[in-house]
Amino acid sequence: MINTTIQMVDLKAQYFQIKDEVNTAIQNVLNETSFINGGEVKEFAEGLKSFTGAKFVIPCANGTDALQIAMMALDFKLGDEVIVPTFTYVATVEVIALLGLVPVFIDIIPETFELDYSQLSSKLTDKTVGIVTVHLYGQCANMEFLLQFAEKHNLKVIEDAAQAIGAVSTFSNGKHAQAGTMGHIGTTSFFPSKNLGCFGDGGAIFTNDEGLAIKMQMIANHGQKKKYQHDVIGVNSRLDTLQAAILRVKLKYLGNYIEARNKVAELYDEGLRNVYDICIPVRSNNSSHVFNQYTLRVNPNDRDHLKLFLEKHGIPTMIYYPIPLHLQVAYRPFGFSPGDFPVSESLSKEVISLPIHTELDVEIQHFIISTIKKFYESK
Numbered sequence: 001m002i003n004t005t006i007q008m009v010d011l012k013a014q015y016f017q018i019k020d021e022v023n024t025a026i027q028n029v030l031n032e033t034s035f036i037n038g039g040e041v042k043e044f045a046e047g048l049k050s051f052t053g054a055k056f057v058i059p060c061a062n063g064t065d066a067l068q069i070a071m072m073a074l075d076f077k078l079g080d081e082v083i084v085p086t087f088t089y090v091a092t093v094e095v096i097a098l099l100g101l102v103p104v105f106i107d108i109i110p111e112t113f114e115l116d117y118s119q120l121s122s123k124l125t126d127k128t129v130g131i132v133t134v135h136l137y138g139q140c141a142n143m144e145f146l147l148q149f150a151e152k153h154n155l156k157v158i159e160d161a162a163q164a165i166g167a168v169s170t171f172s173n174g175k176h177a178q179a180g181t182m183g184h185i186g187t188t189s190f191f192p193s194k195n196l197g198c199f200g201d202g203g204a205i206f207t208n209d210e211g212l213a214i215k216m217q218m219i220a221n222h223g224q225k226k227k228y229q230h231d232v233i234g235v236n237s238r239l240d241t242l243q244a245a246i247l248r249v250k251l252k253y254l255g256n257y258i259e260a261r262n263k264v265a266e267l268y269d270e271g272l273r274n275v276y277d278i279c280i281p282v283r284s285n286n287s288s289h290v291f292n293q294y295t296l297r298v299n300p301n302d303r304d305h306l307k308l309f310l311e312k313h314g315i316p317t318m319i320y321y322p323i324p325l326h327l328q329v330a331y332r333p334f335g336f337s338p339g340d341f342p343v344s345e346s347l348s349k350e351v352i353s354l355p356i357h358t359e360l361d362v363e364i365q366h367f368i369i370s371t372i373k374k375f376y377e378s379k
C-alpha cells in the first residue's frame with residue numbers, strides 16, 4: 001500500500017510549490033484593495049495573449065459565462081440551431097438552451113472524443129448558425145476541417161477550450177495555433193481543477209476579431225463601453241482582481257504544468273498499453289495533448305467493478321461523463337431518445353479517468369498501474 005492519500009487532483013501540493021509567490025501576489029491586491037478591475041486583470045489578459053497568440057483576450061467570471069457571452073456577441077437569435085457534441089460537460093449545452101437557441105446534438109469519434117465530422121452535413125438546416133466544438137480532455141478537435149466546413153456553410157465556430165488551454169493544433173500548411181484561438185471565438189475556464197486553475201471561479205474569451213472583442217468586452221460589463229451608457233444587453237461577468245493576480249503567477253508555470261501532465265500520461269501509457277481490454281488515450285495527428293484528464297476506455301461490463309476495486313485500494317477515479325447530454329432530464333424537451341447517439345451512449349459506460357496532476361508521484365503511479373493490472377489478473 002501507499003502511505004499517502006491519492007487524489008484525482010492535488011491542488012495543495014501545487015500551491016505549496018509556488019506558495020510564497022502566490023501569497024505575495026494576493027497580499028499586493030489586499031494592500032491595493034482594488035478588488036474589481038484592478039491592474040492585475042489587464043496584466044493577466046496581456047500575459048494570456050502572449051502565451052496563446054490570440055489577438056484579444058477578455059477575462060470573465062467563469063467558463064460557462066464565457067460561452068454565453070460568445071453566443072450573445074455572435075447575435076444568435078431565438079430558435080437558431082447550434083450543433084454541439086452530446087458527450088461533453090453540461091455547460092456547453094446549457095448556455096445554448098438558456099439563450100433560447102436549439103442544441104442540435106451530434107455524436108463523437110470514440111478514439112479521440114472529438115465531434116463526428118461525418119454527421120455534420122446531415123444536421124444542417126436553414127436555421128443552423130454555429131458549431132460549438134469541445135476540445136475534450138485536453139486535445140484539440142480537427143479545426144482545419146471544421147473551419148473549412150463552417151466557411152462553406154456560413155457558420156460560426158466556438159471552441160470550448162476549458163480543458164485544453166495550451167494545446168497546439170497543427171494545420172496541413174505547417175502552421176500551428178493554440179486551443180481557443182482558431183475559431184471565431186474560443187472560451188476557457190480557470191476552475192481550480194483545470195490546467196490553469198485559480199482559487200475560485202474564473203474564465204476567459206479569445207478572439208482575433210476586433211469587432212467581436214469590443215462587443216464581448218461590453219457584454220461582460222453590463223453592455224457598457226462608458227459607465228452608465230448601455231448600448232447592448234449585457235451581463236455582469238468579471239474576473240476578480242485576486243484571481244487574476246493568482247493566475248498571473250500560475251501562467252508562468254503553465255508550460256511546466258503541461259509537461260508534467262504529459263509525463264504522467266506517458267508513464268500510464270507505458271504501463272497500461274498492453275493490458276488486455278484497456279484502451280489508452282489515442283493521440284490525434286493534428287493536436288498536442290495537455291491531459292486535463294487521462295481517460296481510459298474499458299469493457300462496459302468491467303468499468304464499475306474496476307472503479308470499485310481501485311477505490312478499495314485507495315485510488316480515486318472519475319467518470320467524465322456518465323450520461324450524454326441528450327439523455328439528461330433537462331434536455332429531454334429537445335426530443336432525443338436513447339439510441340440516437342450510440343457512440344456517446346457506449347462511451348459513457350466505458351470511460352474512466354485516472355488521477356492526473358502536476359505533482360503526481362512516480363511511485364504512486366506505479367501503484368495505480370499495478371493495481372489496475374491486479375484487477376484484470378484476478379478476473
Ligand SMILES: *Cc1c(COP(=O)(O)O)cnc(C)c1O
Binds near residue numbers: 063064088092202203
Ligand atoms: C469546466 C468546463 C466548462 C465550464 O467552466 P466553468 O468555469 O466551471 O463555468 C465548460 N466546458 C467544459 C468542457 C468544461 O470542462
